[in-house]
Amino acid sequence: MKYKISLIFTLSFSLFLFSQQETNKLNKAADSIIQNLDKLQTNQERISNLTGFAGKYRYVTDTKKLLDKALEISTDLNQKEFLAQSYYSLGNYYYFNSELDSALIYNEKANDYLKDGDFHFLQAKILNSKGTIYRKKGNVVLAISTMLESKNLMDKIDTLTFTEAEKYQFKGQNLVLNNSLANFYNQMEDYEKAFIYYDNAYEAALKLNAIVNAGVIISNKGESFLNSGHINEAISASERGKELKIEGKAHPRLIANSDLKIGLAYSKNGEYVKALQFLNNAHDYYVDNQLDGKLALALNYRGELFLEQKDYLNAKSDCESSKKLAKEQSDLEAYMNACNCLYKTNKQLNLIEASLINHEDYLKAKDSLFNEKNIKKQTQLEMEYAFKVEQDLQKLEAEKNEKQRKLYLSFAIIGLIIASLLTFLYSKNRSKSKLLATQKNLLEKTVGEKNMLLKETHHRVKNSFQIVSGLLFLQSSTIKDKAASKALQETQNRINSMAVLHQKLYKQDHTSGIDCKDYITALMTDILSSYSLPNIEKKLMVEPIIMDIEVVTSLGLIINELVTNSLKYAFSDEQTNSYIEISLKKNNDDVVLEVIDNGNGISEGSDKKDTLGLSLVRDLSEKINGKISFESLQNTDPKGTKVSIVLNESDIL
Incomplete structure (x- = not known):
């Protein structure tokens, strides 16, 4: 059943258009x-009422019963859209109550119900x-990549047939996206963007008469002012944000x-008396309402204020509590700041x-790119191994000297010396065996850790490609020139072909090569979905051939170019039963790739065009x-084009 906008609108806008009623x-x-x-x-109205009310009141504890009821109804009905909406709202509940891992799990459950439908x-x-959860957990790269994917889906939605209420909801969701992207760029220190x-986002909120929204956005901008060193502007924006929230009768949270933000701004400005008053207000509310995630921040800011005032005992107490709470909440940024406060x-x-x-904990949290823990562990094992070898050598030398001294003292004890010598030889052999076993274990562990780091590298390369692809998409949406926009889309497809490759390398157990069948299948799905041409059938006859990574990278780009060419030029609007066929198979000592379509075919000499x-x-x-080789199938039925590439098997492994 096609998903309806009025059903699915809960958190992304309703959580942002906060309650303007007394609670x-x-x-x-x-x-x-x-x-x-x-x-x-x-039932649609029932689910919308339950989840919408919870989002309206910012998912405070008393709204949990509403979400449980929505899930109960959805489970009884066993309808995908209702289940997805209920799990999504539960994910938002756990996010606003600082349970990030649970929030991520429920969002994943919601997404599982949407894979086969038009639920953009x-x-x-x-x-x-x-994306917001990833940012809160400290993974900014994955966060912004996920948010750009969200914006990509929003841009595909046709709003021409929307009712006024649906358009209002759509504008609200775009407002949320703009605010979220701003938060990401703030964390990446790209303050201009x-x-x-x-x-x-602020202008959109005012046009929608969303007073509380506007207050939240201008408060967030105040935080960006503070991070960029514009403290007076930060104080002004934060206080304006509070005024708008009060005007809109926002929830006390x-x-x-x-x-909290005003207190931090005054603290950075050296106005400690004012700062302490605001920080105490925030601290007391978070304690009373058991909001541990926010409490970790309040304790950290207040601890840093005490540190600036040289009140070291209170600073130590607050920052230790902040560090403990931040660790429990998996809040990497708060944990890092608390460690730095405790270090000083x-x-x-x-x-x-x-x-x-605490300084070491601070450095670990600050630079998660390098697995410092694994590097230190490997270094420690190597040092312990070298130390043990030195000790064993010294022990063997001492035993040898003792045996020789006893031999020269008296032939009467020769039997004892022989027995001691046999014992020494046995001990030496056993020691050597232990040393070899230890060395083998160390090498196996080192290889395993290096493989893990290599897989992490492929994962990060894939994320980087996705970010570049997302940025190209954003850029192309602002370009009026069709040729330039088309060129950016083609570049985006080429980048995606390499991103798919690194995704496969990250997920497989070995890193020496890649299975072409899995890779080409995923690549074709990605290319066809990017052109949104549902009438084009894909035919894949690909053998599971393991190839070298560099060879597969080139093949992926070749397939991308040939398939893209077919999608753009081969088929007419009137043509039916259109297909693109990809074949990869072994032929004696060769491997043959063929890309075939049943389009208009190519004219003589097309393969020579520059x-x-x-x-x-x-x-x-x-x-x-x-x-x-290029071959026009003008004289065959069906007509089309075939491009063949023949590789020697010795060149691909």
């Missing part, structure tokens, strides 16, 4: 909604939430969040060992010692 009767209102569900005509709007909101996205505080208290431990795509195909074929 003192929230629990009673939630009970009333559950009791009056039977008065609603459709809800999929975009799930990706938005996942962050300000642009914040301003777009949002007011506490503003107090313990240093001032002359607690050198504790200071060094186009970028065909030039790239020829150059790549030459690079892997392949023999390429």
Whole structure:
């Protein structure tokens, strides 16, 4: 069943268009909604009412019963769209209650129900939430890649047939995306881009008369001002944000969040008395409402304030509590700042060992790119091995000297010397065996760790390609010139072909080669989906041949160029039963790749044309010692084009 916009709109906009009502009767209102569900005509209205109310009140504890009820109804009905909506809303509940791992699990469950349907709007909101979770967990690269994917889905949605209510919801979701992207660029210290996205989101919120939204956005911009060193602007923006939240009668938790940011800004400005007042307000609210994720930040900011005032005991107490909570909440940024605070505080208290431990924890959290823990462990094992060898050699030398001394003293004890010598030889052989076993284990562990680092490298390369692809997509959406936009799309497809390759390398157990069948299947799916041509059938007859990574990289780019060429030029609008066939098989000592379509065919000499795509195909074929040929199937039925590349088996392994 086609998903309806009115059903799926909950968190991404409703969590952002926060409640503008008093919350003192929230629990009673939630009970009333559950009791009056039977008065609603459709299950869609029931699910929307339950999840929408929870999002409206920022997923505070009293709304959990509503989400449980929505999941119960969805499970009884066993309808994918209802289950996806319920799991998605539960994911938002856990996010706003600082349980990031649970939030990610429920978002993944929601996404599992959307794989086979046209649910772009809800999929975009799930990706938005996942990106926010990744950022909170410290993985900014994956966060921004996920958010760009969300924006890509939003841009594909046709709003011409939307009702006014649906358009309002769609604008709200775009508002959320702009704010989220601004937050990411703020964390990446690209403040110029962050300000642009914040301003777009702020103007949209004012046009939608979303007063609380506007307050949250301008508060976030204040944080960006603070990070970029514009402290006075940060104070002004943060205080304006609090005013708008109060005007819109926002939930008290949002007011506490503003107090937290204002307190930090005043602290950075050296106005410690004002800063402490705001930080204490935020701290007390988070304690009363058991919001451990936010409490970790409040304790950290207050600890740094005490540190600046040279009140080292209070600074140590607050930062230790912050470090513990941040670790429990998997908040990498808060954990890193707490470690840095404890490093400086313990240093001032002359607690050198504790200071060094926290400084080491700070460095580990700051630079997750390099697996410092594994490197140190490997170094430690190597040092322990070298030390043990030296000890064994010294022991053997001492035993040998003792035996010789006893031999010269008296022939009467020759029997004892012989026995001692036999014992020594046995001990020596046993020691050598142990040393060899230890060395073997060390080498196996080292190889395993290096393989793990290599797989991590492929994973990071894949993420980098995805980011570049996303940035190219964003750039192409702003270009009016069709030729330039088309060129950017072709470049994006080439990058995607390499990203798919590194994704396969990351997931497989070995890294010496790659199975062409899995890779070509995934690549074809990716290419066809990017052109949105559902009438083109793909035919794959690919044998599971393991090839060298460099060869597969060239083949992937060649297939991308040839398939893209067919999609753009081979088929007419009137043609039916269109297909593109890819064959890869062994033929004696050769491996033959064939790309065939049943389109219009190519004219004589087309393989000699100096186009970028065909030039790239020829150059790549030459690079892997392949023999390429073009064949027009004008005299066959069906007509079409066949491109063949013959590789020697010795060149691909």
